[in-house]
Amino acid sequence: MNNKLEQIFSQIPSAEISNKENIYTIYVSKENLRRSAEILRNNDILDFDFLRDIIGMDYTDSFGVTYNLSPSDDLTIIVLLKSTTTDREKPAFDTVIDLWESAPFYEREVHDFFGIRFLGNEDMRRIFLRQDWRGYPLRKDYDNSPIINPVPKDNENLDDMENLPVLDLEDLGKPKKSVFDKDEYVVNFGPQHPATHGVLHLRISLDGETVKKVDPNFGYIHRGIEKMCEAYTYPQILHLADRLDYLSGSINRHAVCMAVEKGLELEVPQRAQYVRTIIDELTRIASHLLGWGAMALDMGAITAFVYGMRDREKIMDIFEQTCGGRLMANYAVIGGLMADIHPEFQKKVKEFIPYMRKMLKEHHILFTGNPIARGRMDGVGYLSREQAISIGATGPVGRSSGWSCDLRKHAPYAAYDKVNFTELLRTDGMTFDRYHIRLDEIEESLKIIEQLIDNIPEGDYCAKTKAVIKLPEGDYIQRVENARGDFSVYINSRGDKFPYRVKFRSPSMVLVNVLKHITPGTKISDLIMLGGSLDYVIPCIDR
């Protein structure tokens, strides 16, 4: 494997390459960035076709971008392609939107937060903040004063939302481009809409019932978590990670814990590892149940939704007893767990497993075999494997398209290497597959819990940590498989008790990108249902 990589890396001109535990950092100059990206993407040896994330960086004296890449066949390899520019007035890099379909949203995000432009990408509208926002918040010299950016009183100007901004002085003469034509019938779905799963704003161009174009607009719940993390200590960050994707909060928190533990080279007690895994899987079941219910609700079956919530309450009971919280378990901490498990924890979980198995059958009877539900789901929303990889749709969505991307298998963490479970794959990539795979994954999660629950080792539940946690200098990446896919935490530390830069890779954001790609040509009802089948969580996108 290393030979292959060396072969590829040798093609990249004047690159500085370093390696740490399968994370290869390639530093190239700004001029060579585009060329290097092309080499990584289009080579015959190992195709880096999965762009996990683009991370913008402010090094105070210069700006940088980091492309987080992996080959879809071998997710153990991570390549960080880095580059910097010293131009603080007009920082710019070449675009990669023609190489990866996931890039447009990432580039817009970097532009939004850092003011870095991507030459060749026409759509450089702000994606999270309002178009009239002053300044770039993730820059280190950003002025956080409410006088510059007061709470706005009026909605955004529609022209600002649609018209692509003129970026360069040379472009000024050119006519403004707009996302929609003047006479298109554009309807706003969201932010206040019952079926957008939060405050997602979709601008949809309609032809009768048929969707012609979808333009997502984020940021209605953008809380600036990444910026806040830079001013918080590591234990404090954990609480923010919970609230990103609140449906798999425990898993996200687990990821941050592991990233810090990795940096501290901390040995986490086995007991904590086992319990964390069980809690993660319970969270996953709860999330899938809600996802199943919400999708049914989107299709108009309210009873199915209530049934999903009913079973979810059983898990909430277990959480409440052991962790103290219902939705926000707040359970994992750096080094282990907040508290030991409740004496009845094992008993309760063991009661839950057969109950859930029984209820799964009921769910299948109620909804899976229903002719109307099948009629709605069959033959709609095809996502091919190539497109899933190119957009970066991980998790159940990617797996239903046939992309084996379960990080619990590919990069096992906690106690996942000690249990037997199968990574479920479906090949059709249709809505029904995305629907069905979630119910199947509940079954798999039950299996994992079953294997662990009786074997929780005795011992400490938390390792001793220093009062003030300082991470050594460097990049730390931890990936976990949350209920929606590949959730990665990137921490850049400069040896302080605060991180220098934290980046959360949101699996949901990619899913909205999927929605944008697969909906044109379908009906309004399909759009809503597809949203349900992708099961994104908006606060995770907006951060």
Added chain:
Amino acid sequence: MTNSALFLVVLVTAVFMVVAAMALAMWLSPKSYNALKGEPYECGIETRGPSWGQFRVGYYLIAILFLIFDVEAVLLFPWATIYSSIGLDGLILASFFIFVLLLGLIYAWKKGALEWK
């Protein structure tokens, strides 16, 4: 008591109920005014362009199809009333009529007028 009179009674009752409820509501309900209240609701965002616009022809096609079949259904009703007394003749005549109707349906089907595009 003729039926028309009774019909009028029910109609007047209905109108009375509607108007009374409306008047009561208008009179008693609290009101507040602001510039945004009368604007169309579209998930909290302003509407883009006019809502009254040209709409897809598919909807009108259904309406026209309905018109054709409904008129013919209405034509069948008088036949249905006296069917039991005319027997076989009625059956043959109506079967022919329905056959022609079905032909029309099949034509529309084949032409793809029933597909929602």
Added chain:
Amino acid sequence: MEVKDIKVKNFTTADFRDNEYLEKYVEELRKGGVNVAIGKLDDIINWGRSNSVWPLTFATSCCGIEFMSLGAARFDFARFGWEVTRNSPRQADVVFCFGTIVHKMAPVVKRLYEQMAEPKYVIAVGSCAISGGPFKKSYHTVMGLDEIIPVDVYVPGCPPSPNAIIYGMMQLSRKIKVQEFFSLPKEPKIIVNKANN
């Protein structure tokens, strides 16, 4: 001054004794002179209004999931007649504000609120909606819903458990009961924006 004996099922008046705010509200009304006596018609109207509060399905983040729990089998706010969730603000009586309100969302919330039909109420659920909560230090968070629109009931927690939300609902129910229906606005209502004062 005592609050007049209010019958909210399962919540005796004694349970609310510590809630000075409502006591003062009634006291104020009584000091006002003319409007003190609450008539029979008001009672029956307020009985109807307080028992039929239709919420708008509006949730921005985490607390929204607890709203879903509230509607589902375990907590079932249908018991109190609150389950007729409306998706259009025109038909809703109360906005439960679940979750953080950020700068971009603020005008949308305001618009929603202004498009609601009178009488309308707001319940701020969760620390974020009350004061910005864990995101108080952020550059993009509004420090509490009451900077944008008037709030009737606050339910603290991050996120509050559905039981707490039911408690908040009952508080609103109670507030509606002591309100004088005929003194509700019949003229322009001025919304004070704290941020700009």
Added chain:
Amino acid sequence: MFHFEVVTKWIDTFLMSNLPEWLALTIEFVLIGILILSAYAVLALILILAERKICAYFQCRLGPNRVGAWGVLQPIADMFKILLKEIITLNRADNRLFRLASFLVIIASLLTFGALPFDKGLHAIDFNVGVFYLLAVSALGVVGIVLAGWASNSKYTMIGAMRSGAQLISYELSCALSLMTIVMLSGTMQLSQIVEQQANMWFIFKGGIPAFIAFVIYLIAGHAETNRGPFDLPEAESELTAGYHTEYSGITFGFFYLAEYLNMFIIAAIATTMFLGAWQPLHIPGLDGFNMVMDYIPPVLWFFAKTFFCVFIALWVRWSFPRLRIDQLLRLEWKILMPIALANIVLMALWILVF
């Protein structure tokens, strides 16, 4: 068997013999008006509560239980609330049509309601073209709904109106065609006569297979006519927020809300009248003892029992099925129900000829 005819006849003769004719008639008319209005209101309240309770039990919940015993006063509280809510006037809409639309919907449903035969003598409007009348008046409601969506000048309502236009008129056809089989069987369009003819055997039994097919088609098409799930596309909550009545507030929305429930009842009642013999008790030819026992149950009870059975089926369907898509909806009507309904007429003609 106790019929309300006794009471109504008695009132009629009493008034006629003691008062001048015009005064007697006026009093009678006022009485009828009050009776219809109160029956309408009470039924609406019962239906709203029933739906909320039944839906709750389907979903392992309890449903309203705090306002009055078992929550029986819940809809009354709702009524008070909705009556006293502000009515919003829109800026850019055609406000006259906007108001008219909500009136039309409720007037249409009340006019249909007036033609239902609850019992012998408890039957206000009885035209000799009763079936036509039912179809015509209920179609008025469609106009109201389309108008509501159009007049609001909002995009959601507009899509809702277009959907309802396509949906309601399509299903109107199947309704008419399935009712036609019964007209063929009875040879009359007058509702009272249709009911009378079912004294010995309900039409669903007398008409055999074609009548049963027509009954099922009518239930499906009628359910679609009421805009309730799985046919609730015009107001598809998760798609169009509230569909055609997004912009309606207060009592104007209340009219739609009320009409929706009453229409569900009306559709069930028409099905009962045409197929299940309205207030006629269940009679099995030959079993005289059984028939006698059945006769002891008051006819009004029979009517409501049968109607609420149909209503229950509608609720059951509504709370278990997901929503259809518009193309599936139209395919169901034009490619399945309509051809079957047409063929069913011929089948019925044959049935009558043979038996």
